[in-house]
Amino acid sequence: MKHHRTDGVADLAAKMFDDIRLLSSDKAGVSRPAFSDKESETLDYLATRARAEGLHVYEDAGKNLWFSLPEHIDAEKFTVIGSHVDSVPMGGNYDGLAGVIAGLMVLIEARQGRRRPGRAVKVLAMRGEESAWFGACYIGSKMLTGSLPEGEFGAAHKGDGRPLSAHLEALGVDTAPVRARQPICDLSRIDAYLELHIEQGPLLVERDIPAAVVTGIRGNFRYRDIHCIGQAGHSGAVPRAYRHDPVLAFAELMHRLDDTWQHLLNTGEDLVLTSGVVGTDPSRHAIARIPDEIAFSLDIRSQDAETLDQMRAYLKTEMADIARTRGVEFERGSEVAVAPALMDPDLVEGLKKAMERVTGTVFAMASGGGHDAAVFAQAGVPAGMVFVRNRNGSHNPDEAMEIADFMVGVDILSTYMEAAS
Incomplete structure (x- = not known):
C-alpha cells in the first residue's frame, strides 16, 4: 500500500471539519437538522470558504449549494461530486459532510493547478438526506430529481410536528414544483454523479484498507x-x-x-x-x-x-x-x-483504476447504508461511490475518520476526474 501525502490541502480539510464541528456541536456529537437554520449556517460556512479559494458558488431552487471552477460555471455537461450536510441528532461529524468537503478539495486542487480534471465538474452540497427528522430519507436529492412522493411532502417533523412543506416554505423554497414532482435541476446535463462517504460498517477497518469503491446500495x-x-x-x-x-x-x-x-x-x-x-x-x-x-x-x-x-x-x-x-x-x-441501486459499471471500473493508481491495490464492496447516489441512479444518472475507512460506525458521536484516509479518497476522485474525457 502506497503512503499518502499530507499538505496544505489536507490541513484545510481538517480545519473545515473542525470549524463545522464547533458550529453544530450538541450535548453529544453534532446536530444539523434537515432544512434547519443550523444546516443553513453550515452551507453558509462552506460558501464562504469556497469563495475564498476562488470557486464559484450558487444556490438552487431547493436551497442546496453548487460549487464549480470559474471556467465551468456555464458547462453544458458536467460530473457532480455531491453529498449532504445534515446529520442525525447528536451524530458524527463526517457522515455526509466528508463527501461535500472531498468534492471541494478536488476543486481547490484543480484551482491551484495541482490537478487538471478531464471534464467539467461541479460539487453539490445537499440538504435533508437523513430520515431522523421527517421519517423520510433523501428528501433533498428526491427534490432535485423530481421523485419526492406526495406522502413525504407532507411528512411531519419529529420535533415540532409541522409538515415538510412548511419547513421548505420557511426557507423560501417554492414548493409547487416539488409537489408536482418536477426536477429542480436539469438531469440531462449531469453525465455522472460521484459521492465519497465514510464507511458505516467495520469492513475497511478490519481489512486495514483506507478506501474502497462501492458496487451497489441496499434498498x-x-x-x-x-x-x-x-x-x-x-x-x-x-x-x-x-x-x-x-x-x-x-x-x-x-x-x-x-x-x-x-x-x-x-x-x-x-x-x-x-x-x-x-x-x-x-x-x-x-x-x-x-x-x-x-x-x-x-x-x-x-x-x-x-x-x-x-x-x-x-x-x-x-x-x-x-x-x-x-x-x-x-x-x-x-x-x-x-429501491436498491447498482452503481454504474463504467464508473466502478474507472474508480477502481484510479484507486489502484493512488494506493497500489483495489478493493470493492457493497454499501449497507443508503445514500443520495441511489436516488440519482434511480433517476437515470450514472452513479459511483467511494468509501473511506471510519472506525466506530456512523450516526453516533464516535465516528473516527482519519484525514490521511480521507485524502486517499480525495485522490481517488481527482485521479478519476483527470482520466475522464
Missing part, C-alpha cells in the same frame, strides 16, 4: 410508527388464553422475522432488518397492567428488489396470522421505500 422499506393494538387487563387476573397482549405479539413477529433473516442469509440472499424504536406509553401503562398498545419502527433492507418484495409480502402475512392467533391488530401506517 429498503420502512415503517416509522407501527401500532400493535390489544386489550388492557390486570397482570395477575387475566389467564393467558384470554389475553390480547400486543407486547408478546410484537415479540413473536420479531422472532419470526429473525428466523426468516437467518434462513435468507443461509441461502445466500442479502438482508438486514432493524426495529430501532419500540415502546409502550409509560404514562398509561404500568408494571401490573397488560398494555393495550405497543408502537415500533421497522427498517428492512436488501440489495435485491425481489427479496424486498418477498419480505413485504411475508411481513403482511405474518402480521395477519399473529393478529388472528393473539387477538390483536397491527396498524402499519405509511411505508417509505427506496
Whole structure:
C-alpha cells in the first residue's frame, strides 16, 4: 500500500471539519437538522470558504449549494461530486459532510493547478438526506430529481410536528414544483454523479484498507410508527388464553422475522432488518397492567428488489396470522421505500483504476447504508461511490475518520476526474 501525502490541502480539510464541528456541536456529537437554520449556517460556512479559494458558488431552487471552477460555471455537461450536510441528532461529524468537503478539495486542487480534471465538474452540497427528522430519507436529492412522493411532502417533523412543506416554505423554497414532482435541476446535463462517504460498517477497518469503491446500495422499506393494538387487563387476573397482549405479539413477529433473516442469509440472499424504536406509553401503562398498545419502527433492507418484495409480502402475512392467533391488530401506517441501486459499471471500473493508481491495490464492496447516489441512479444518472475507512460506525458521536484516509479518497476522485474525457 502506497503512503499518502499530507499538505496544505489536507490541513484545510481538517480545519473545515473542525470549524463545522464547533458550529453544530450538541450535548453529544453534532446536530444539523434537515432544512434547519443550523444546516443553513453550515452551507453558509462552506460558501464562504469556497469563495475564498476562488470557486464559484450558487444556490438552487431547493436551497442546496453548487460549487464549480470559474471556467465551468456555464458547462453544458458536467460530473457532480455531491453529498449532504445534515446529520442525525447528536451524530458524527463526517457522515455526509466528508463527501461535500472531498468534492471541494478536488476543486481547490484543480484551482491551484495541482490537478487538471478531464471534464467539467461541479460539487453539490445537499440538504435533508437523513430520515431522523421527517421519517423520510433523501428528501433533498428526491427534490432535485423530481421523485419526492406526495406522502413525504407532507411528512411531519419529529420535533415540532409541522409538515415538510412548511419547513421548505420557511426557507423560501417554492414548493409547487416539488409537489408536482418536477426536477429542480436539469438531469440531462449531469453525465455522472460521484459521492465519497465514510464507511458505516467495520469492513475497511478490519481489512486495514483506507478506501474502497462501492458496487451497489441496499434498498429498503420502512415503517416509522407501527401500532400493535390489544386489550388492557390486570397482570395477575387475566389467564393467558384470554389475553390480547400486543407486547408478546410484537415479540413473536420479531422472532419470526429473525428466523426468516437467518434462513435468507443461509441461502445466500442479502438482508438486514432493524426495529430501532419500540415502546409502550409509560404514562398509561404500568408494571401490573397488560398494555393495550405497543408502537415500533421497522427498517428492512436488501440489495435485491425481489427479496424486498418477498419480505413485504411475508411481513403482511405474518402480521395477519399473529393478529388472528393473539387477538390483536397491527396498524402499519405509511411505508417509505427506496429501491436498491447498482452503481454504474463504467464508473466502478474507472474508480477502481484510479484507486489502484493512488494506493497500489483495489478493493470493492457493497454499501449497507443508503445514500443520495441511489436516488440519482434511480433517476437515470450514472452513479459511483467511494468509501473511506471510519472506525466506530456512523450516526453516533464516535465516528473516527482519519484525514490521511480521507485524502486517499480525495485522490481517488481527482485521479478519476483527470482520466475522464
